[in-house]
Amino acid sequence: MNPTPAADIAGACFPGPRSENETWVRGQFQAVLDQWFDWRKRLFVDDPRLVGEGEPPSPERLGRREILSRELAALCEALTAETPTYTPRYIGHMKAEVSLPALFGWLAAMLHNPNNTSREASRVGTVIEAEAIAMLATMIGYDPGAAEGHFTSGGTVANFEAVWRARYRLDHWLSLGLYIAEKTGEPLDVFAAAHMGWARFRRLWTEHGLSDAVLRRYSAAVGAPADIWRRIGRASGRDYLGPVLLAPGNKHYSWSKAANLFGLGEESLWAIDLDAEGRLDVDDLERLIVRAEAAGRPVLMAVGVAGTTETGEIDPIDAVHDRLERWEADRGVHIWRHVDAAYGGFLCALLGGPDETVLSAASAAALRAIGRADSVTIDPHKLGYVPYACGAFLTRDTAGYAVSAFDAPYLDRPELGDGKWSSTLEGSRSAAGAAATWLSGRALGFDPAGLGALIAETVRTRQAFEAAVAAAVPEVRFLQPADANIVCFSVAAQGESLSSANRRTTALFDRIHRSPEFSVSKTTLGADYAAAVARHVDGFGGVVDVPGLVLVRCVFMNPYWAAPEFRDALFPPFIALVRESLGQDLEAAA
Ligand SMILES: *Cc1c(COP(=O)(O)O)cnc(C)c1O
DSSP: OOOSHHHHHHHHSSOOTTOTTHHHHHHHHHHHHHHHHHHHHHSOTTSOOSSOTTOOOOHHHHHHHHHHHHHHHHHHHHHTTSOOOSSTTBOSSSOOOOOHHHHHHHHHHHTTOOBTTOTTTOTTHHHHHHHHHHHHHHHHTOOTTTOEEEEESSHHHHHHHHHHHHHHHHHHHHHHHHHHHHHHOOOOOHHHHHTOOHHHHHHHHHHTTOOHHHHGGGOTTTSOHHHHHHHHHHHHTSOOOOOEEEEETTOOTHHHHHHHHTTOOGGGEEEEOBOTTSSBOHHHHHHHHHHHHHTTOOEEEEEEEBSOTTTOOBOOHHHHHHHHHHHHHHHOOOOOEEEEOTTGGGGGGGTTSGGGGGSOHHHHHHHHGGGGSSEEEEOTTTTTOOOSSOEEEEESSHHHHOOOSSSSOGGGOGGGOSOSGGGOSSSSOBSHHHHHHHHHHHHTOSSTTTHHHHHHHHHHHHHHHHHHHHHHOTTEEEOSOOOSSEEEEEEOOTTOBHHHHHHHHHHHHHHHHHOSSOBOEEEEEOGGGHHHHHHHHHHTTOBOOSSOEEEEEEEOOOGGGGSHHHHHHHHHHHHHHHHHHHHHHHHHHO
16 A cells, blocks of 8 residues: 555554455454443443343344334345445535444444533533544644633534634623713714724723623613614614624535624624625625624624635635734724634644645645634534534634623533533533544544544545646636635536536536435535636636536545546546547537
């Protein structure tokens, strides 16, 4: 086999494309079970047994066992109809083989079924969670001693966690502003109050001798929101329409859900324009902030995306921070900055190592800046190769993690115990994902020598795929540039109209979809991507005669691509499939 570190990781830390590691994996499973049974058998040795030692089970019990084995076999058999996503032939969605550290960690924890809702319910699981969060924090550039966070069921909930906290903070600041305005009769500047920052908040708090009990009466999160908003309107001299949430047009659907869930209304989700390369346009972000200020509406948070769901694009996170830190320094306007790194967060593992150069300098700079954000979403169940359901939410510091309706953060209230339950949207939470992430961090490493080397190779595979397909089939038009290991393409002849190219791209997708050999996905870039669509169509001198661009989407996250054998073995049949589809197309047209 190939001796590169990435190929070694793929070969040693995954089951193997041909189940090469079967024997060793069985042994590890057995070792985990041995430990579990030994642990149980050592405890409570005088308790009753349900079957005497050496005694055969009764016919009734044997009958039940028989049913169970039969149905278990039926379940396993039924599951073989799942799409095989462990193979590199699967390039459809953000799903691939799970790693062995993750699988073993998940299994070992799951046997104990710890519930990380509280330290009492999960004495070990909660410690493992804290350590795993510290590993992720280090990787994304947070100070692990200061950062906070927890595991969620996925990126969607992690994004909700961010909105929950940003709302808590904004509600505190605006409540104080309303208090002062009502007390002094001075007009309320909603925008200035809602972004005042903790330093100013604490100064005014002391100056006015405030207490939680008093401020509660000014909080829309505690009181009747309609009443508080009416009072904000009266104090500011204009109708108060509530906060806006700024997220780029390339955002994941979970942001629409978040706006809905937190009662913002669709109108309050303002889309930041994308540039011609499909990334957040910082100038437009600033325009929207100015517009919000003019409308007397606070900005609940500004979201940047590191690794967009559709195309893997990495927004200029560094430029977003530069711009918003200026608002803080010059105007005292503190806007919550969140990075949705659900997909791309693990690309940070290759920063600082020799493989960093597979990323563009702009992407590397953007990833390096993730640690400047107030909060971050990252999904171990994507590029962390951890089983579902495992997302994570992190904040830079304890202040950013605080959440409650209004009272001092639950975190500071010892009577509630040291569990996370009061500061997580979810209640009961399995420790299995945390354990899977923990063991991955320990055995694989979230750094350039570990996971970083492997992910770098998936990016190289995407580059090699583009080169091979473009050379063989000139009508294939890649969406440029790709930032990570996802690539999208359409088929178009020189000068072809977009509607016609869309038809042929759809036909190509259908052809690949019918083939048992490969799985790809399909996406349509719509109005949010207008500039990128125009640029793409311009690339083949085409005409934009319909609004959406249909693309075949390929996600090269499978670990086995690290072995060059797979490129040699699988690129040619893929290219043949594309050629055949286009040929059929010509015949159909003739
Ligand atoms: C996948 C994804 C999400 C949602 O994560 P789930 O784990 O599916 O809930 C959010 N944001 C981005 C950018 C994603 O890629």
